[in-house]
Amino acid sequence: MxxxxxxxxxxxxxxxxxxxxxxxxxxxxxxxxxxxxxxxxxxxxxxxxxxxxxxxxxxxxxxxxxxxxxxxxxxxxxxxxxxxxxxxxxxxxxxxxxxxxxxxxxxxxxxxxxxxxxxxxxxxIPVACGTAFDALHDLDLAAGATLLVLGAGGGVGTSTLTLARARGITVLGVASAAKQDAVEETGSLWVDSGDLWADAVAALAPSGVDGVFDLVGGEPLQRAASLRRPGAPLISIADSVAATELGGSGVERRRTTAVFTAVAELVADGSLDPxxxxxxxxxxxxxxxxxxxxxxxxxxxxxxxxxxxxxxxxxxxx
CATH class of the missing domain: 3.90.180.10 (Medium-chain alcohol dehydrogenases, catalytic domain)
Structure with a gap:
């Protein structure tokens, strides 16, 4: 026992x-x-x-x-x-x-x-870091692209921000003021999750963001979808059904030895802080x-x- x-x-x-x-x-x-x-x-x-x-x-x-x-x-x-x-x-x-x-x-x-x-x-690593790793794999954004992350201050969010920045992606992280430091420590741009967050994102990316990763769902997901450039990918772990209805999808979690090993190597060499x-x-x-x-x-x-x-x-x- x-x-x-x-x-x-x-x-x-x-x-x-x-x-x-x-x-x-x-x-x-x-x-x-x-x-x-x-x-x-x-x-x-x-x-x-x-x-x-x-x-x-x-x-x-x-x-x-x-x-x-x-x-x-x-x-x-x-x-x-x-x-x-x-x-x-x-x-x-x-x-x-x-x-x-x-x-x-x-x-x-x-x-x-x-x-x-x-x-x-x-x-x-398996849940937060692994989800972030798989999400970026699904989004398939190139260096120089702009990624919008909703709910950026938690474990999955900060891992996503760190991994995306390592790939040369500009990240707009929407989170509460209490989590501003967690977002900015990754080299990402913090956006206050208050009522005006969508206006702030639109000002930072007037042509639309190149991808959206949602960890919140609900009305913020709906608004984030409208901030994309045409054809930009959208994925959500908070509401994959709504994301699909908006032309996106959920995250395809792989949870394999190969993925976990790759993420662990990033942690070991200091590229990723869990x-x-x-x-x-x-x-x-x-x-x-x-x-x-x-x-x-x-x-x-x-x-x-x-x-x-x-x-x-x-x-x-x-």
Whole structure:
């Protein structure tokens, strides 16, 4: 058995608690990892709230989280790229969470952690950094192009800004005043997300922007679509249906070893800062999620685990 943090029924934070879970041996193409750090994302509380029942089915009680870094303790059949003792990171397998002492990953959605990358930074690569990497791949903008990012101050937003700037793209990042520094630190142009943000964008890009990446949805997405030059791509992770209706699309998430390895190399050489801004010990997992659910956290939030005196999670529990 391993200790985990999750929710016992759909609802608010009051449904969250610690509980023990039984960890099965890894199946074909899977690995078990002793978790060192877990990324915390808005999707976590949205799954708990039940707003994603149609796309993210869960079995209650459910462990929160979907991205971790850790040490491999067991490998399943047909796994050749990882061995026990390897330091890795990746997306949790279906039915498993990240806020737990040990969990199961799909080998095809995991990668080796470079020595130069911290546990915390590695843990947030699959969701935020990976989404940003895939979004820019889908947008396919050339150096010199202008990209508009809505919701630019969060984990996905700041990763997108950094990666886009590295490609020579001019970025207009729409975010609250509290996140101005996070936007400008990437070399992007900050646009206040107040009522006049669209007017500010139109003034900065009078001929229209060359691409839009939306992380907000709703009316801002509608307005952003009108700020594009003809034929400019638009993608959204907040509302892919509305984006499609506006001539755009969602992000095609690849979540592969190759993508995760490429992003980790960018982190290792200093090209990409995963923007981990808050760290909580596992005992404060609820506070970590509350920080994200408040909507005021800039950058990424991570839960860290102390395994100084752990039992091997690959061994059978009581």
């Amino acid at each position: 391993v200790l985990a943090y999750g929710f016992t029924e759909y609802g608010g934070p009051q449904t969250q608690s610690f509980f023990d879970v039984s960890l099965p041996p890894p199946g074909a193409g899977q690995i078990v990892v002793s978790v060192r750090a877990a990324g915390v994302n808005p999707a976590d509380w949205k799954v708990r709230a039940g707003t994603r029942k149609d796309t993210v089915p869960v079995t209650l009680p459910a462990v929160l989280g979907r991205e971790v870094s850790g040490v491999v303790t067991s490998v399943g059949p047909r796994v050749t790229e990882f061995d026990v003792g390897d330091e890795v990171f990746g997306s949790t397998a279906t039915g498993f969470g990240g806020y737990t002492e040990a969990t199961v990953l799909n080998a095809s959605q995991s990668a080796h952690k470079p020595a130069a990358v911290s546990w915390a930074d590695a843990a947030v 923007a981990v801004r808050q760290r909580f010990p596992f005992e404060q997992a609820g506070s970590a999620l509350a920080a994200v659910e408040s909507g005021h956290s800039a950058g990424k939030v991570v839960i860290e685990f102390d395994h100084a005196s752990e039992a091997d999670p690959s061994e059978p529990g009581d």
